Amino acid sequence: MCGSSRLNGSAPTKTQQNFIELCRHLKVEPRDYKHFYSKLKDRLNYWKAKDLWQKIDKRAAHPDYEQGQACHQHKCLVLGAGPCGLRTAIELALLGAQVVVLDKRVSFMRNNVLHLWLYTIRDLLNLGAKKFYGRFCSGSIHHISIRQLQLILLKLALILGVEVHTGVTFEGLLEPAGGSTGWRAQVSPGSHTAAAFEFDVFISAGGGRYVPDGFKIKELRGKxxxxxxxxxxxxxxxxxxxxxxxxxxxxxxxxxxxxxxxxxxxxxxxxxxxxxxxxxxxxxxxxxxxxxxxxxxxxxxxxxxxxxxxxxxxxxxxxxxxxxxxxxxxxxxxxxxxxxxxxxxxxxxxxxxxTCMHRAENASLVKERKGKRLLVALVGDSLVEPFWPLGTGIARGFLAAFDTAWMVRNWGKGVLPLELLAERESMYQLLSQTTPENTSKNYASYSIDPSTRYPNVSLSCIKPTQVKRLYDIEDCKAKKPMKPIIIIKPKKGKCHTTVTVSMRLEDLLSWCQKNTAGYKHVKVKDLSESWRSGMALCALIHNFRPELIDLSSLDEYNITGTNKLAFDLMEREFGITPVMRASEMTTCGKIDQLSMVVYLTQIRNALTEKETPAGNEGPFLEAFITLKLSSSEVGGSELCYFCNKRLYVLERGSAEGKFFHRSCFNCYQCGSTLRQGGYTFHSDTGNGEPVEISSPPPHISVRRKGSYKISVDPDFEESAECLTPTEQKDQPPSNSHEPNKPSELNLESTGIENQQNNGSASVPVPAPRASKAPLYPPLPKPRTVHNVLPQPSHAPKESEQNQEETHHNLPPESKSKPSLRKLQLSEEEKAELLSQDSDTETPASSSAASTSSSSKQHEGGEEEGYWxxxxxxxxxxxxxxxxxxxxxxxxxxxxxxxxxxxxxxxxxxxxxxxxxxxxxxxxxxxx
Ligand SMILES: NC(=O)C1=CN([C@@H]2O[C@H](COP(=O)(O)OP(=O)(O)OC[C@H]3O[C@@H](n4cnc5c(N)ncnc54)[C@H](OP(=O)(O)O)[C@@H]3O)[C@@H](O)[C@H]2O)C=CC1
Missing domain, CATH: 3.50.50.60 (FAD/NAD(P)-binding domain)
Structure with a gap:
């Protein structure tokens, strides 16, 4: 602020000029915003200043600010140096952020006098208002002129290292141009140095007439x-x-x-x-x-x-x-x-x-362009226009400033955008109803933490899924030209048809992006590699069914474990069978897009529960599959294990870790069709042919291959198959399994192992499956599944097997049976894949708006009485x-x-x- 370059084009007020002089005199550089306050304090130590430092230090020592480290990597632009813009700027500076304030006015000349609630008086006194303005609230009526209030706040902001530029008009946001450039502001005059400031938080405090892009305003009318x-x-x-x-x-x-x-x-x-x-x-x-x-x-x-x-x-x-x-x-x-x-x-x-007052429908939003996120928030009249003779303007304006600072603090702590927005909107529901009576009377404890101000506040009354519309992420669909990439060859007797499969894929991709937006460690750019870590799948599940998954327990480096969890949940909760093994996600060189498309399509259908007209999807999927399988990308798992012929995903079955045509899954001896869990491998054939076993489930199939044993979990076919002999050694000893939660992997402890060994030392002996009902009473399906895989992120390989075991240890009743049927797309599913964008909002997504409209009535009622x-x-x-x-x-x-x-x-x-x-x-x- 002091440097003349920083005032390029702007018009400093008298206060700012004096401040610049003071900085020059004391040889402190306000551009060094991180250390400015402490340096100023060191050099200005006469008694009156010391009193002020004491007050500021006390406030700054509040744990919420984490000693100025809470937001030290963040840069905030505040539009408007009105009371609310400045009050917000002060809080952001205390959080350690770099803060720049712009205002088009060149002087603070508002004579009007504001009525103050007791908490605002206490707040300002605690910040040293009387040191700046001795007559502050000395009378019996609590009021202050807007000009004086602005001056107090301006001085405080400057002391805390906030840059304030007056005479600068904000004209709009400039999206990141790519590379390392971030969000910037278009300002007038264009040559002003503020134009080069890049920020990740934008606070709009431009007063009642200023509404930034993306916000909707409701009008409240009275008599x-x-x-x-x-x-x-x-x-x-x-x-x-x-x-x-x-x-x-x-x-x-x-x-x-x-x-x-x-x-x-x-x-x-x-x-x-x-x-x-x-x-x-x-x-x-x-x-x-x-x-x-x-x-x-x-x-x-x-x-x-x-x-x-x-x-x-x-x-x-x-x-x-x-x-x-x-x-x-x-x-x-x-x-x-x-x-x-x-x-x-x-x-x-x-x-x-x-008569007329305005109120924004929501208080915040997040924009994301070129991978750069921007948190946008409204405060002051820009958020809720007050019935100002009551002093609600400043009182509610400051409350919103604190709420906003709390949100920015959470932004600094890496809270995910949707969670952040949901919490902010939950708080916002309260704002228009706040009165001195229903806010906390313990003014001394007021901080940016909403719980210190709003008794019984619920910060989760709005759910992340309800604020998805507030997360404005770059629309890849709009940016990328849609090129038809697949031409379906006509079937006999049918005319040539070109199907723009890419459009469908982009629909699917777009749906996935929208529903995984904002999740940590998730960046969906395609329908293959972006899904490798499993985090995106978990994000999808969490987005629709947050109660099913505890995101904080996920480890992005534990690829198998995370995918396993996601696959299991998808299967158990939505009946969607995995199209590949969790371990494949770690080991395969390239993720098969076909499999992912099929899998994600089923997921989209299940999660959106959208009925689609039958018959639309088939050609697209067929075309896509044909194209994929005829390409050189056909991998080993795309040939039938038994007949060695091409295997389409729709007809694919799997067992023993192998994929095959379901029609090929027949008993070697009698030729009858086998079912999952109702077979074993005949040891004498030498090549592991399946044989139907007469005994009813439970069964287990054990076969020997090479020098190691494969123990197959019928429900989780990927269990141990991929183990190398070395990895096999790494398996935990049998006694590491919980005795009461057996699975195929802990058969050793159930005595089945003995049975096998007794059968023959060299030839594997079929063993009954041991996982079904008789041993364990059915358990209710858990509502919430926490990822109980506390493996260190740096040692994923070693931990993967254990993690899989953890899942195997779930009571069998909590697992759903595998269903080959699920590998097929239903007519509806097919139609869905071909249908137009299915990205429909869930009913809940509009409830933020409906909440606000319901509160409107209340609000209307509140203000109406004053008209x-x-x-x-x-x-x-x-x-x-x-x-x-x-x-x-x-x-x-x-x-x-x-x-x-x-x-x-x-x-x-x-x-x-x-x-x-x-x-x-x-x-x-x-x-
Ligand atoms: N008449 C009154 O009694 C007023 C009372 N107040 C009180 O203050 C409270 C809070 O006000 P607050 O929310 O801080 O808003 P304010 O209106 O006090 O401050 C907003 C500031 O932002 C400026 N501004 C608006 N658009 C831009 C832009 N595009 N670029 C740069 N600057 C811009 C405004 O200039 P400009 O004003 O020129 O648009 C104004 O100086 C109110 O609730 C009320 O109690 C505030 C204002 C007037």
Whole structure:
């Protein structure tokens, strides 16, 4: 900030200029944002500064910030140096991030005065607000001018190493161009150094009118209420000091006052507030009829925008109207009322529409382009426009700033985008309903951790699957040209047809990408190699059935174990038989795309449960298979073990670790068709022919091949087949198996091994299968399967066998039977593969929106009551009567009524029983 290069093109405010001077004088370089604060602290150590450092240090020492390491690798751009943008920037700096703030304004000139909730006062006091502004909240009414608040926050932000550029307009996000470039901002002036800043977090705090791309805004409308604000110069004279503030008076409570106001000067108001701060600040709600009568509004229009359009407002008449109201309500005690100037140098009086407020449908999103992720979040008015006379703007604005900082902290900790977004949106559901009553009263413990502020907050009420639409990942489909790559040769009697199989593949790929987006160690780029680690399969499962899988227990280097888990779950939960062995995923040179396409297609069908018209998929799949199998890529497993002829995946069966035509799986002796588990290998044939065994299951087949034994698990055909003699030695001893969870792999411990050995030392003896029901009572299907494979990632080979065993150790009832039928695609499945993009949102995915719409009602209800005192419902009237005057005993000792009402509402501080002149409640001056 200090270096002139950093101010290239921007217009520093007076505060910034002073800061630059100070840095020069102390020879500290603010560009060194990581060490700037500590250096400044070292060099500026007079008593007043020390007091400030103490406060900042205390805040910075909060465990949430992890001593400034929580986000030290992250770069944040904050749009808007309003109170909320700056407050967020401070938190991000405390988390250790590099923070740049942009604002198009060249000065902080907002005179309007904000009402503050107690927690915001405590928050600012804790940050040393009084060191910057001695009069901060010294009066009995808690308020501050926006300008002063911004200055306090600006100074704090600068001290913490935040770069603040004023006079710079943000014009949009620039996507990464590729290579190592990241996200950048398009700014005006274009030559500004902020244009080169690359960031991975973008906070939009541009106020109510600014909505960044990707966010939808809801409009909340209430009964017409026309607001007028007016600021008059405060000369801070003795006479001015004696004039009492009006913390809020509404017509329904002081009809006499409003009637006299109307009859004497023709000003007809619903309510009025007067705060004495940097300016004499008045805010009031005026009735349309009197504005028309007084010529403030030139012409009546039913449309509010037309009604209050600048062309339809007479500015002089408006000034006169506001002046009269201010003068009358202060009993003509303010001498020489003179309008303060606004940022444009004109008399600071404004008329606007209280009727309409905006609220973003969601608070955050993640964009990903060229592998670079950007977290985008809204805070302040850009997120929820407040009913600002109540102070909800700053109060809720700061709450959202903390919530956002918490999200960025989690971003820094590597929380996955969907989980991050789900948590943020869960918090956001609360925001519009927060009041001083329903937030924690323990202000001292407030931190960015939402649980310190919102009692009983549920951070998981929105699920990751519900926020998928907020994860905007590059659309490969749109970017890549779709080239038809397969031409199906016509069948006899049929016309030539070109099937753009690539389109279907891209549909499938796109579906996979969308549903695995954001998962750690998962990057789906194709339908083959991207699936090798098994992490993508696990991500798919987790995306649809998070309860089935504990992602944190996965090890991306344990390829066999992870694939095994995924295959097992797919089979058990969705009935999808694996098309290759888990161990193949480690050992095979190239993953067979055909197998993966078939497998993923079945998965998509099962997970989306989408009914598709039959008959569409066949040609595509057939074509694809034909093409693949006729290519040189046909591997060993694509020839039938028995007849040695080409084997298509759709007709493929497997047993004993071999693939074959299901029609070839016949008994060597009697020729009858064999079923899984109902055979053994005839030892005498010498080549391992299958023989039907008469004894009913359970059975086990054991055969000898070469010098080692293969023990076959009928349910998990890949069990030990791939073991080399050396690996066989590495198998754990039999006593390592849990005695109560036998499987084919722990047969030694069940005595079956003895049976085998007794049969013959040299010739394998068929042994009964030992895994079926008689031994173990059926267990209910577990709802959640944790990957119980705690193998060290650096030693996958050694651990793989053990991991497989772990799965074998599952009670057999928890495993589903293998089904060759599942290797076939049903007509529906085939149709699905050919159908258009099946990427339909799950019903739950829209629930974030529906939640917000349901909360809208609530919100509407909340704000509605404030629109107009004169039109209050009986219920709201009752609520208002229950509100206590400030001079009465503290609210905590009072019964709570009207729970959505803020006891700090300026409107609430008046009472129909007030007997002072005009029945206006007067409180001690603040300043
Ligand atoms: N009239 C009032 O009484 C106001 C009250 N407030 C109070 O402050 C609270 C929080 O405000 P907050 O959310 O921080 O928003 P603010 O409106 O205070 O701050 C947003 C800042 O961002 C600037 N900005 C907007 N778009 C861009 C852009 N594209 N590039 C650069 N700068 C941009 C705005 O300039 P510009 O304003 O010129 O668009 C403004 O300075 C409100 O809830 C309310 O309580 C805030 C503003 C006005």
């Amino acid at each position: 017409l209420a026309i607001g007028i604000t007016a600021n008059f110069v405060n000369r801070h004279t003795k006479q001015e000091a004696q004039v009492q503030e009006i913390s809020g008076v509404a017509r329904i409570y002081n009809q006499k006052f409003f009637q006299e106001l109307q009859s004497e000067i023709g000003v007809d108001l619903e309510n009025i507030v007067y705060y004495k701060d940097d300016t004499h600040y008045f805010v009031m709600t005026a009735k349309k009829g009197s504005l028309l009568k007084k010529g403030v509004i030139k012409q009546d229009f039913p449309d509010v925008n037309q009604l209050l359009a600048p062309a339809n407002v007479n500015q002089e008449a408006l000034q006169e109207y506001a002046y009269d109201a201010a003068d009358f309500s202060t009993d003509h005690m303010l001498p020489d009322l003179e309008f303060a100037k606004n940022h444009a140098g004109r008399p600071d009086v404004a008329m606007f529409d209280f 107009s005192g004169g039109t209050a419902t009986g219920k709201s009237l009752r609520n208002r009567r229950c509100m206590r005057r400030k001079s009465e005993p503290p609210a905590s000792t009072q019964p709570q009524h009207g729970k959505m009402r803020s006891k700090f509402s300026p409107w609430n501080l008046s009472s129909p029983r007030l007997q002072q002149r005009f029945s206006v409640l007067r409180v001690a001056p603040s300043g």
